[in-house]
Amino acid sequence: MADAGDLTPRARRILEVASELFYDRGIHAVGVDTIAAESGVTKRTLYNNFGAKDVLVATYLKNRHSGWWRGLEERLAAAEPPRALTLFDVYAEDARTSKRGCAFLNAAAELPADHPAYAIIRYHKRSVEDRLGELIAEHEPGAAEPERLARHLFLLLEGAFAHHGIHGEGLLAEAREIARGLLT
Amino acid sequence: MADAGDLTPRARRILEVASELFYDRGIHAVGVDTIAAESGVTKRTLYNNFGAKDVLVATYLKNRHSGWWRGLEERLAAAEPPRALTLFDVYAEDARTSKRGCAFLNAAAELPADHPAYAIIRYHKRSVEDRLGELIAEHEPGAAEPERLARHLFLLLEGAFAHHGIHGEGLLAEAREIARGLLT
DNA sequence: CACCTCCTATACTGGTCTGTATAACGCTGG
DNA sequence: CCAGCGTTATACAGACCAGTATAGGAGGTG
Numbered sequence: 528m529a530d531a532g533d534l535t536p537r538a539r540r541i542l543e544v545a546s547e548l549f550y551d552r553g554i555h556a557v558g559v560d561t562i563a564a565e566s567g568v569t570k571r572t573l574y575n576n577f578g579a580k581d582v583l584v585a586t587y588l589k590n591r592h593s594g595w596w597r598g599l600e601e602r603l604a605a606a607e608p609p610r611a612l613t614l615f616d617v618y619a620e621d622a623r624t625s626k627r628g629c630a631f632l633n634a635a636a637e638l639p640a641d642h643p644a645y646a647i648i649r650y651h652k653r654s655v656e657d658r659l660g661e662l663i664a665e666h667e668p669g670a671a672e673p674e675r676l677a678r679h680l681f682l683l684l685e686g687a688f689a690h691h692g693i694h695g696e697g698l699l700a701e702a703r704e705i706a707r708g709l710l711t
Numbered sequence: 712m713a714d715a716g717d718l719t720p721r722a723r724r725i726l727e728v729a730s731e732l733f734y735d736r737g738i739h740a741v742g743v744d745t746i747a748a749e750s751g752v753t754k755r756t757l758y759n760n761f762g763a764k765d766v767l768v769a770t771y772l773k774n775r776h777s778g779w780w781r782g783l784e785e786r787l788a789a790a791e792p793p794r795a796l797t798l799f800d801v802y803a804e805d806a807r808t809s810k811r812g813c814a815f816l817n818a819a820a821e822l823p824a825d826h827p828a829y830a831i832i833r834y835h836k837r838s839v840e841d842r843l844g845e846l847i848a849e850h851e852p853g854a855a856e857p858e859r860l861a862r863h864l865f866l867l868l869e870g871a872f873a874h875h876g877i878h879g880e881g882l883l884a885e886a887r888e889i890a891r892g893l894l895t
Numbered sequence: 896c897a898c899c900t901c902c903t904a905t906a907c908t909g910g911t912c913t914g915t916a917t918a919a920c921g922c923t924g925g
Numbered sequence: 926c927c928a929g930c931g932t933t934a935t936a937c938a939g940a941c942c943a944g945t946a947t948a949g950g951a952g953g954t955g
Binding site: 552553555556626628632633635636637638639640648649652675678679681682683684685686687689690692693694698701702705 | 736737739740810812816817819820821822823824832833836859862863865866867868869870871873874876877878882885886889
């Protein structure tokens with residue numbers, strides 16, 4: 528399960544196509560034949576590069592995390608305080624792009640807990656919560672219960688994203704407003 | 712897609728088995744052959760009773776909603792104020808039973824938006840949010856922004872449940888504590 | 896030139912998917 | 926008794942599933 532940078536051009540293409548299909552239709556609903564055909568590549572090439580579907584799934588999530596994280600840090604570098612709200616902005620932008628919600632929550636809902644991708648899901652979500660905690664700490668250095676506030680905002684964020692496909696538009700904007708009211 | 716009460720004993724058995732399998736392993740991961748075999752019934756009987764897997768899936772969620780809702784109202788009838796927190800208790804109890812999180816969120820993550828079951832998912836979650844709004848209104852009749860508070864607690868509740876399988880124990884208890892602090 | 900790596904093309908294995916066909920059995924109500 | 930219904934048992938269709946086998950082509954490097 529290499530980084531996307533280590534991949535040959537064909538392998539990168541396979542990963543791109545697989546990522547889009549996994550996200551849009553779900554992981555179990557997409558077969559390797561479909562991925563190979565849509566990538567314009569034979570199945571042999573897919574298996575030479577990834578070895579198994581599970582590996583491709585894990586690579587999909589790992590790559591999605593690192594790309595998303597890079598974008599987040601870029602946004603944070605240009606953001607003005609309170610930067611914790613920037614996380615809500617980034618989530619809202621993701622939600623605007625698609626109605627399928629969070630790729631990581633969707634994968635977690637579909638995969639067994641011992642799937643190799645599950646650790647990546649945990650890592651991603653823990654990273655988000657930890658980063659949120661840092662952003663809160665930098666804005667409110669003397670807060671009474673910083674961890675509790677971080678958890679509070681994290682739950683708002685994740686609740687809104689989890690319900691994006693079910694509830695409809697505007698939920699993340701509302702969550703952002705609620706979060707803004709919780710910050711001094 | 713009948714109520715569970717209208718079903719023949721065999722059909723009820725099929726629905727029970729299918730419900731457990733769908734919840735534990737995911738909908739796409741469970742085939743009708745498995746359901747029929749585990750129910751001690753032939754596939755013909757399954758199809759005579761439900762007609763198609765999609766119908767069985769929709770019936771699974773519809774039945775799960777009505778059973779869960781009955782349990783919720785029983786708990787609410789015996790609860791002391793603020794009864795909004797009883798919803799957190801019920802969710803926490805669900806979470807204690809299984810690590811697989813919310814059956815409705817999981818199904819939504821896996822199914823396309825035009826699947827017959829999707830409307831049931833929307834209905835279930837809208838019902839929960841509406842009921843939460845009522846419980847808040849009865850406790851704080853003069854609240855400044857009751858809808859916003861309801862949305863706030865709803866997001867805490869759903870965020871915690873969505874992350875139950877990822878994050879580990881205790882998240883719903885923390886969400887409950889946060890919610891308690893938001894109620895007067 | 897020879898080698899090596901990546902790729903193509905095609906076919907296949909063995910299994911699972913949803914859904915249907917055919918025929919017979921057992922119970923229950925008229 | 927008998928007709929009807931839900932059921933059993935077995936088999937099948939046609940498609941898809943993950944993954945492998947075999948053989949050979951294209952391009953660069955020694």
